[in-house]
Amino acid sequence: MLHRPVYTSCGITKEGLSPDFCGAHEENQDIAALAREYEKALRTNPAYWAFKKLVRNETLKSPNATDVVTLARQIFNQTGGARQLIENHVALVSARKKRRGQAAREIQQCKASDPNALNCAERRYPRYRSVGPKEQLAVESARKTLESLITKRLNRISADMAVPLSRRRTPHEETIFLDRSFSSNQEDSSNNPPLVLQGIGLPSKGVRDPERLYLYDDQDVLEAMMNVQMNISHEQSSELGTFWSSIPALFTRGPSTIQEMARKFSLLSPRYQHVGVDDWVDDNPETFLAARIETGEKVLASKSLQQARDYAKNGMPPCLRAQLWDLMLQSELTDDLAAYTRRHCQSLKVDIARYDLLIDRLIRIDARQCRNDDCYFVFEDIIAEVMSYWVRDEWVAQHVAAEQKQSHVMTCTGKIYPPNGVMPFWGISCYALPLCFLHGEAENAYMIFRELYTRFFFNLHTVRLSSTPTLPTLCKTFEYLLKEHDPYIFFHLTHHLGILPITYACRWIMFAFVGILDIEQVLQLWDRMLGYEEEGMELLSVAAAAIFGFRSDMLCRARNLRDVEHAFSDLGAVKIIPLLQSYLFSR
Amino acid sequence: MSRNVRWITDIDKSCLITNFDKRGWHRGTEDDWNFFWANVYNFRTIMSPESGYRLAENQIINHFPNHQELTKKDLMVKNIKRYRKELERDKANNSDKALALETKYPYLDFLPVTYTLPGDYNLFAEEFRKNPSSVWIMKPTDKARGIGIFIINRLQQIKKWSRDNKMQWSYANCKDTYVVSRYIDNPLLIGGKKFDLRMYVLVTSWRPLVAYKYTQGFTRFCAVKYTSDVEDLDNNFMHLTNVSIQKYGEDYNEINGGKWSLKNLLLYLQATRGRAITSKLNDEIDSIIMHSLRAVQNLITNDKHCFECYGYDIIIDADLRPWLIEVNASPSLSATTASDKLMKVCREIQCLIDDILNIVVPEDFPDLKGQRGGVALMKDKKSWGEFVLLPDVSSDRPKSALKSNKAKMR
Ligand SMILES: Nc1ncnc2c1ncn2[C@@H]1O[C@H](COP(=O)(O)OP(=O)(O)OP(=O)(O)O)[C@@H](O)[C@H]1O
Ligand SMILES: [Mg+2]
Numbered sequence: 001m002l003h004r005p006v007y008t009s010c011g012i013t014k015e016g017l018s019p020d021f022c023g024a025h026e027e028n029q030d031i032a033a034l035a036r037e038y039e040k041a042l043r044t045n046p047a048y049w050a051f052k053k054l055v056r057n058e059t060l061k062s063p064n065a066t067d068v069v070t071l072a073r074q075i076f077n078q079t080g081g082a083r084q085l086i087e088n089h090v091a092l093v094s095a096r097k098k099r100r101g102q103a104a105r106e107i108q109q110c111k112a113s114d115p116n117a118l119n120c121a122e123r124r125y126p127r128y129r130s131v132g133p134k135e136q137l138a139v140e141s142a143r144k145t146l147e148s149l150i151t152k153r154l155n156r157i158s159a160d161m162a163v164p165l166s167r168r169r170t171p172h173e174e175t176i177f178l179d180r181s182f183s184s185n186q187e188d189s190s191n192n193p194p195l196v197l198q199g200i201g202l203p204s205k206g207v208r209d210p211e212r213l214y215l216y217d218d219q220d221v222l223e224a225m226m227n228v229q230m231n232i233s234h235e236q237s238s239e240l241g242t243f244w245s246s247i248p249a250l251f252t253r254g255p256s257t258i259q260e261m262a263r264k265f266s267l268l269s270p271r272y273q274h275v276g277v278d279d280w281v282d283d284n285p286e287t288f289l290a291a292r293i294e295t296g297e298k299v300l301a302s303k304s305l306q307q308a309r310d311y312a313k314n315g316m317p318p319c320l321r322a323q324l325w326d327l328m329l330q331s332e333l334t335d336d337l338a339a340y341t342r343r344h345c346q347s348l349k350v351d352i353a354r355y356d357l358l359i360d361r362l363i364r365i366d367a368r369q370c371r372n373d374d375c376y377f378v379f380e381d382i383i384a385e386v387m388s389y390w391v392r393d394e395w396v397a398q399h400v401a402a403e404q405k406q407s408h409v410m411t412c413t414g415k416i417y418p419p420n421g422v423m424p425f426w427g428i429s430c431y432a433l434p435l436c437f438l439h440g441e442a443e444n445a446y447m448i449f450r451e452l453y454t455r456f457f458f459n460l461h462t463v464r465l466s467s468t469p470t471l472p473t474l475c476k477t478f479e480y481l482l483k484e485h486d487p488y489i490f491f492h493l494t495h496h497l498g499i500l501p502i503t504y505a506c507r508w509i510m511f512a513f514v515g516i517l518d519i520e521q522v523l524q525l526w527d528r529m530l531g532y533e534e535e536g537m538e539l540l541s542v543a544a545a546a547i548f549g550f551r552s553d554m555l556c557r558a559r560n561l562r563d564v565e566h567a568f569s570d571l572g573a574v575k576i577i578p579l580l581q582s583y584l585f586s587r
Numbered sequence: 588m589s590r591n592v593r594w595i596t597d598i599d600k601s602c603l604i605t606n607f608d609k610r611g612w613h614r615g616t617e618d619d620w621n622f623f624w625a626n627v628y629n630f631r632t633i634m635s636p637e638s639g640y641r642l643a644e645n646q647i648i649n650h651f652p653n654h655q656e657l658t659k660k661d662l663m664v665k666n667i668k669r670y671r672k673e674l675e676r677d678k679a680n681n682s683d684k685a686l687a688l689e690t691k692y693p694y695l696d697f698l699p700v701t702y703t704l705p706g707d708y709n710l711f712a713e714e715f716r717k718n719p720s721s722v723w724i725m726k727p728t729d730k731a732r733g734i735g736i737f738i739i740n741r742l743q744q745i746k747k748w749s750r751d752n753k754m755q756w757s758y759a760n761c762k763d764t765y766v767v768s769r770y771i772d773n774p775l776l777i778g779g780k781k782f783d784l785r786m787y788v789l790v791t792s793w794r795p796l797v798a799y800k801y802t803q804g805f806t807r808f809c810a811v812k813y814t815s816d817v818e819d820l821d822n823n824f825m826h827l828t829n830v831s832i833q834k835y836g837e838d839y840n841e842i843n844g845g846k847w848s849l850k851n852l853l854l855y856l857q858a859t860r861g862r863a864i865t866s867k868l869n870d871e872i873d874s875i876i877m878h879s880l881r882a883v884q885n886l887i888t889n890d891k892h893c894f895e896c897y898g899y900d901i902i903i904d905a906d907l908r909p910w911l912i913e914v915n916a917s918p919s920l921s922a923t924t925a926s927d928k929l930m931k932v933c934r935e936i937q938c939l940i941d942d943i944l945n946i947v948v949p950e951d952f953p954d955l956k957g958q959r960g961g962v963a964l965m966k967d968k969k970s971w972g973e974f975v976l977l978p979d980v981s982s983d984r985p986k987s988a989l990k991s992n993k994a995k996m997r
Contacts (some may be wrong), residue, residue: 012928038807204609293862317862318854318862319857319858319861322859371840372840373843374843374844375847375851377808377843377845378778378780378838378847381779381812383776434779437851438858438859439858439859440855504807519851519854520850520854
């Protein structure tokens with residue numbers, strides 16, 4: 001009974017969650033009621049009970065401490081304590097809400113407005129460029145075209161294989177399935193479509209096996225993007241055609257100059273020490289790393305989201321990356337991530353056994369592509385597991401901002417199909433591959449993957465306008481940068497050789513450089529991307545442009561497609577952070 | 588380096604020849620050569636007393652005579668066992684050397700319990716009865732590439748096997764032809780698969796000991812997921828990591844060849860196991876190399892014309908403890924993976940050989956100009972490439988030189 005009054009009367013929610021509640025006296029009444037509401041809601045969260053237990057234990061330890069309230073408050077506020085957890089959670093959730101709200105408003109406004117008015121445009125790109133309803137329509141229709149292509153292919157695959165989109169297994173089948181997939185490693189190959197492996201390298205390398213089974217790929221997305229241009233040019237001949245650029249100007253997000261990027265990502269400057277630079281060029285890399293690790297451990301102990309993000313901007317030592325990424329990304333309010341993970345994945349496993357989805361099969365083939373890579377092949381089984389959780393997880397559908405969703409295919413039962421609301425493109429499992437270097441267990445890798453996916457990767461393969469960077473805007477940014485830094489290369493490739501630079505850059509950006517750069521470099525790049533949150537995705541554009549600059553000699557001399565392919569064939573030795581630094585700051 | 592070097596080789600591999608060409612060397616003949624890259628069998632023929640061949644001052648060859656002390660499975664085990672006893676004794680006598688060695692390289696218990704057969708059969712049988720549920724691996728002493736290897740978990744299996752092979756094991760004519768080792772049945776698994784680690788070690792002199800470790804090792808994965816299921820004990824694709832075996836497996840993939848770079852392994856271990864335990868593993872591997880070399884240091888003929896690059900096979904168990912499996916004298920130079928990748932693997936081996944040549948060939952070779960002849964004395968760090976020198980704490984080199992070397996390696 002000792003602890004009871006602590007919660008109900010003073011209300012930790014009141015004291016901790018929002019200090020501004022404690023303001024005016026006359027509002028106390030309402031606040032107490034509100035606090036009780038909050039408390040009730042919190043009861044469903046294990047973190048709440050864990051905190052309660054902690055306070056009780058502490059109280060019992062010091063029997064003469066009469067002032068329980070002070071003690072509870074102290075525990076609540078301590079470094080890395082419940083307060084920090086709640087703050088992180090609130091920050092992540094409200095950022096998501098804001099993004100979603102913003103997008104919804106924009107759509108509302110566009111729909112409501114007179115098709116000839118431009119009023120909604122200013123709000124979307126207040127700083128730079130206006131997007132008219134016509135342009136908006138052009139994007140929409142390009143996206144719809146792509147989506148109907150996907151649906152068509154899905155139905156055709158279903159018909160060809162004579163497999164329904166979704167089928168509930170009989171209890172007997174379910175038992176067999178469970179036996180097979182979770183106990184022994186002998187998978188039943190009769191259930192799998194034949195494996196086609198011909199090309200060398202991951203899908204991000206542009207390897208295209210004509211017999212692969214897929215819904216859409218990077219080329220389809222690129223085409224959809226370029227079709228927007230056509231849609232517009234039809235109506236408005238004033239737009240300049242592909243002579244000047246291959247990505248429609250409406251995808252311009254803001255000023256995209258090297259100077260602007262250098263300003264945005266100023267912490268990348270060589271004036272600061274960086275993991276990825278100083279740990280191998282420095283005279284004393286061990287000392288540098290040791291100091292960096294010490295700081296990192298402090299950040300971890302503080303559990304502060306903001307500190308972790310700031311820290312990430314200068315790169316993470318490999319030994320702390322897994323924990324720090326978790327800190328930066330896990331948006332569920334939980335005091336015990338491990339237990340939460342186990343529970344959640346367990347329920348997904350049940351679902352995997354219960355339903356046989358056509359998408360499962362596509363995803364399995366997709367996951368198997370990692371055999372073609374000498375860095376990721378080890379993780380074939382883990383990646384297949386990660387991706388099968390992903391297909392099932394309705395959390396993904398809920399957390400991808402509403403307006404970003406593809407138009408859903410519905411099953412006959414009226415449910416979203418697939419359950420995560422995302423039609424996978426060819427090579428989608430590439431996004432999860434680097435995470436296998438952080439977590440040995442598929443479950444842990446998955447929990448970080450779904451956060452990364454809903455916040456970052458999802459944007460990298462959709463054709464649409466949004467306040468956050470998306471593939472088209474990133475491609476556009478790349479083009480601006482290329483034309484500023486290496487105009488001759490742009491000219492030479494586009495007009496002498498008829499090769500659009502964007503065909504390479506788009507793929508690199510879309511796959512966030514997985515399979516293009518060495519694994520360590522990918523992680524280094526992602527460190528920075530996560531540190532800068534959504535804006536950080538623009539680093540992908542910068543990286544793509546920097547690689548063109550890096551290979552400019554070879555590209556200038558290129559006489560045909562083979563020469564260009566050759567210039568990009570082996571980027572495995574590129575050190576990405578020094579490259580970004582010299583690209584952005586060596587003027 | 589002079590361009591007048593005449594090379595010959597009996598391993599006609601482009602990774603060697605490219606390196607010779609790059610240096611502007613010329614192909615020599617069996618009667619006229621300065622640099623010989625030989626396979627072990629030819630080397631033994633050349634160096635055997637019957638051949639009567641004597642190496643000239645300006646000749647270098649890539650093996651040491653009687654290197655079998657290290658590279659033959661049974662001899663290696665005997666030598667290391669003996670060495671450990673000596674070290675214990677020296678330590679008991681407070682020998683500075685032994686104590687220094689112990690401090691720098693404290694990891695000594697790195698050999699899975701091993702007996703030679705048939706000689707040690709009784710000892711082995713006794714051990715087996717003490718631990719009836721243990722698993723052992725039988726390996727012929729004179730074969731390689733996984734040939735003749737099998738795993739047992741019952742004593743009966745050895746008896747049956749020797750009957751089947753019509754082996755008359757008697758103590759009279761006993762020549763140990765097999766070793767039996769405790770099977771490491773809790774290997775570290777990555778992606779559910781077993782792997783072993785291959786490290787290259789270059790020795791240019793035994794007395795004093797001058798040894799370099801190549802920092803670009805690699806791991807070899809089994810293609811089939813590992814289980815400790817007794818029923819799977821005869822599945823070589825699950826238990827033996829030799830590429831020569833894995834190649835024939837259904838799940839073998841030409842493109843990745845089942846190989847990972849050491850760099851990837853360390854990156855993975857740092858993230859999933861932490862930094863301290865990963866660097867401990869690294870140190871323990873150095874320990875394995877150093878102690879195994881010292882175990883044979885005084886046995887191997889220290890011929891100044893010879894150098895040798897050894898391939899260390901190491902298995903890491905689930906507690907991240909490294910175990911020495913064997914040392915190979917002639918690391919395979921053949922590339923094992925498909926077309927494009929073949930180029931890559933070949934390039935890796937080519938770099939290894941490049942670094943070796945830079946370390947072992949003296950500046951003016953083959954002109955002698957008052958030099959001592961044979962393999963180069965230690966050159967400065969710039970020419971080591973991806974090799975790092977393993978500091979030999981107990982050698983007679985002055986302490987100060989040692990310290991500065993150590994500082995450089997950090
Ligand atoms: N004690 C052991 N515990 C677990 N696995 C072992 C053990 N000994 C050997 N192995 C496995 O068997 C494989 C072959 O063993 P080993 O290298 O000793 O034989 P080999 O046939 O001489 O090989 P090589 O071709 O390298 O000369 C090793 O790569 C390892 O995977
Ligand atoms: Mg071996």
